[in-house]
Amino acid sequence: MSSNPLAPYQCLVVDDFQGMRSMLRDMLRDCGAKNIEMSSSGKEAIALLAENKFDIVLCDYNLGSGKNGQQVLEEAKLRHLIGPACTWIMITAEKSSDWIMGAVEYQPDAYLIKPITTELLLNRLERIAAKKQAFAEIDQAIVNKQFLRAIALCDSKLKTDTANAAELQRIKGQLLLNAGDLDAARKQFEQVLTLRELAWARTGLGRVCYEQGDYTAARDHLLQVVQTQRTYLEAYDWLARAQQALGDNEAAEAVLADALKLSPNSPQRQKNLGQLAMKRGDLTTADEAFRKSIQVGEHSILKTPDAYIGLAKVCSASGNGGEALKVLTAVQRQFDSDDVKLRAKSAEGLIYKQEHRLAQANTLAAEVDELLQASTELHDDAASIEAAELLLATGRKDSAVKLLQQVVRNNHENKGLIAQVQTVFDGAGMQQEGAVLVEGSRREAVDLMNRGVLLARDGKLVEALDAMRAAKIALPNNARVLLNFAYVAVLLLQRDGANRELIAESRQALLHANQLSPGEKRFAQLMEALALLAG
Amino acid sequence: MTEATPQADITLFLASSVHDMKNSLGLLGGMVEKLVAELPPHSGADRADYAHMLYELKRINDNLMHLLTVYKLGNALYPFDPVPTLIADLYADLAVQNRVLFSTRQLALQIDVSADLTGYFDVDLIAGVIGHALVNAANYTRDTVRLSARELGGALELRVEDNGRGYPPAMLLDSRAGLTGVDFFSGSTGLGLYFAHEVARLHRNREHIGSLRLENGGTFGGGCFVLTLP
Structure with missing residues (x-):
């Protein structure tokens, strides 16, 4: 080890507290770092991360108002501002539930609990560097979505690397799930569980059962995790899914509420709770959850327009159309996307329709129609379905049918979504006509695809490729x-x-x-x- | 009848004050270590004073952390998170954290663990427990402290041993009973041992539960702090 081990690296220090910033900078300097950028807020840090490539980031978890350290990390990872080679150390005063939210992809390389010394920091950096080197090939394969290659790499490493064996086992299990190899995944998790009861392995087993449609077994495995390791939050999300699949929305709602008590900071989970409560007609819980999702998502890249659309629907259903409209204006300010605009306008139009303000509903429907004509991009399914609802309600049947057919054609094997499309037709009094249209679109998709498949079976590969294209x-x-x-x-x-x-x-x-x-x-x-x- | 004046719930301030105090202690500790580094060699008396300061700072820090964690454990708020960990890494970190304390007191720290021995535990809790035992051992040992670990019957045994005079009989008894009260004479609040017991019991693998025992003897015939994790 040279006396300036950090000399070649670009470093970033993020802390809202001047004293801590200088202390961390001095520590990095003591280890030979020459290029050190500093920032006092999450927003500033993101700007720096977008402009420069950093090798080492020391980030305080608590950054005062605005983004917290976790949100900075999430945004950096999701926007690909940092790659797997970047070392991210989160510095905190104490351990927090947010650390173990289960979403491994958003975890830093290490948490350091204050107080920190230069030696401790250097020690940790060296250890992370060694680990990154050991996992470099696997990480790269994962980034390239070469799951089978990554699994093979895990297997060969498992033969020799006893120190990293546990981590390799966990990654391999995750990869087998990503690769859809459910039988191998089950074997992997069961094998780990014979030696030790581990939350990730039991959760993995629950997921395998879920994917295989055995929702009762999935529920039982996941219940076991939740009862024995209360803070392993990933298990709550899958448990709620299994319970929904079993038709027990009430239990699912309670499970999500429990997870949120432990860690209220997930905009996604708050939104899921809101949607579940909404489905059950529990407007009070839905209202609270959607608002909370919006609040905790304020500075987060994981914020979701679904929470706003959901809140608008709750407000409207509680006879509070005025606030619903405000929420719909806000969502368009927060998210600059055609789909969000489409959804907001559709929801607004439907509120007018419900309040019998037909002229305004028609104006909105016309705007929605115009947006649809103008865009060449395909809209997401939620936006398409919501727009079709308004279009049908205001007599713009042709545009609506076109949209819904598109949804069915693009999801011809998704029973849930197809049922949703049928519900929209039903709501417009088009039960039978809708059913025919849905089946027609489904067949169309099957036929389009079969043409290519049959040609391929006959060995006419060039023609088959043309047909598939x-x-x-x-x-x-x-x-x-x-x-x-x-x-x-x-x-x-x-x-x-x-x-x-x-x-x-x-x-x-x-x-x-x-x-x-x-x-x-x-x-x-x-x-x-x-x-x-x-x- | 007098109306009770509404009193703030102290637990509301516990976490935030502890953070604040820990920040201060961190800065203070950093400064003292810097001063030690700048001391001319062979400045015996100063060195001893600084060593004492560091020792006290570590004790305050440990106590604060233990208080906060015990509070969180009691309210089921602590994010218990057992992960596979190399014992060698855990011990290396503890050695670094306590290096100045040991060197200023001219104590030897021996570490005896195989490079690939892995355990499943909540690193922060176990580091808190072993770290506290290490600081204690540094205070009561003659000149050497030994950190070791081994696998024993499917469980992991972590040992902190010293070559001092060993634990007083009352403590050995208390340790076996699993309870320690406040001992005003020795200046011990019992928090450290209580914390260690709670942390040990949190670690489970199916029907096996972690445990803690104090004994005299071991490698050096002094005090042994023995944590067994399933």
Whole structure:
């Protein structure tokens, strides 16, 4: 170890307290660091992170008003301002529940509890560097979404690296879930559990059961985690899902409320509670949860427009149309996106419609229609469904039907979403006509895809690829179509040799499919095949 | 009948004041360590004073942390988080944290643990317990303290041993009973031992529960602080 081990690194210190800032800077200097940036707030830190590449970030958890350290880290990771090579150390006065929210992807490399000394800091930095080096290949494979490769790397490392064995086991379990290999994941978790009762392994087992449709077993595993390790929050979210799948919304609501008592700072979980309560007609809880989601999300990149739309609906349902409209104005200020604009305007129009202010409802419907005509992008499913609701309610049937057909075509295997579309038709008194339209769109998607699949089966791969590409253009958000396109492309590439353009097109289709429907086994397999072809 | 004046709930201020005090202690400790570093060699008396200051600072810091954690444990607010940890790393951190204390007192710290021995525990809690035992041992030992660990019948045994005169019989008895009251004569509040017991009991693997015992003897024939985690 040289006397200036940190000399080559770009460092960032984030602390709202001047004394601590200088102390941390001096510590880094004592270790030889030359390039040290400082910031006194989360906002400033994000600006610096966006402009520079940092190797080491020392960030205080508590940054006064504005973003806290966790929110800075989340934003940096989600916006790809830092990569897996960056070392992030969170400095805190005491241990907090927010640390173990379960979302591993947003965790720092280490937490240091004050008081901190130079030696301790250097010690920790060296240890993290060694660990990053040990996991570098695996991390890179994960960033590239090469799940099968990452699993193979874990297996080979597990043979020799006893010091990191526990961490490797955990990562491998997570990867098997991501790769959709549920049988292997089950075996992995069960094997770990024979030696020791561990929350992540039991939760993993619960998830396997959930994905396999055994919701009772899923619930029982997850209940066990919640009872034995109260602060392992990831288990609460999956438990609530299992209970919902079992039709017990009341229990699901109670579970989420318990998790939020432990750690109220998740905008997503607060929003989920709000939606559940809303579904049960529990307007008081829904109101509170949506407001809380908006409040804790104020400075967070994880804030969600769903909370605002939900709150507007609650207000409107409680006869408070005035506030609902205010919330809908606020959401458009907070989120600059066409989908949010569409949803806000649709919700506003529906409120007018409900209050029998028909002229205003019509004006909004016209605006929504105009937005739809003007945009070439496909809208997200929630926005499409909500817009269609208003359009149907104001007699703009053609636009509405077009939107809903699009939703069905792009999700032809998603029973829940299709049922939701049917409910919208039902609400407009179009039960039978709607059912025919839904089935027509579903068939259309199946036919489009089968054309390519049948051609491929007959070995006509070039024609099959053309057919799948046509299907992909017609159904750009259909995960099944995207996976099948990549499948045919891989067959063709294997037969005719590598072709860089087609490899790139297929990879893009796969990544999009993974976004739409994570955890598909074929995604992992096809990514691996593509990687082999790319050489 | 007199009406009670509304009194603020002290627990509301507990966490925030402890943070504040810990920040102050951190800065203070940093300053003292800096002063020690600047001392000319062989400045015996000054060195001893600083060592005493550091020792007291560590005790205040440990006590504050224990108080806050006991409060949180009692209210089920503590985010208990057992993770796989290399014992060698845990001991290395403790050695660094206490290096100045040991060097100013001219005590030897031996660490005996295999490089890949791993345990499942809440690092912060266990570091708090072993750290406190280490500071205590530094106070009562003659010239050497030993940190060791081994796997024993499927459990992990962490030992802090010294070559002092050992624990007084009353403490050994109390330790076996699992309860210690405030002892005004020795200046011990019992908080440290209570904390250690609670932390040990939190660690479970199925039907096995963690435990703590004090004994005399061990490698050096002095006091032994033995934490067993399942």
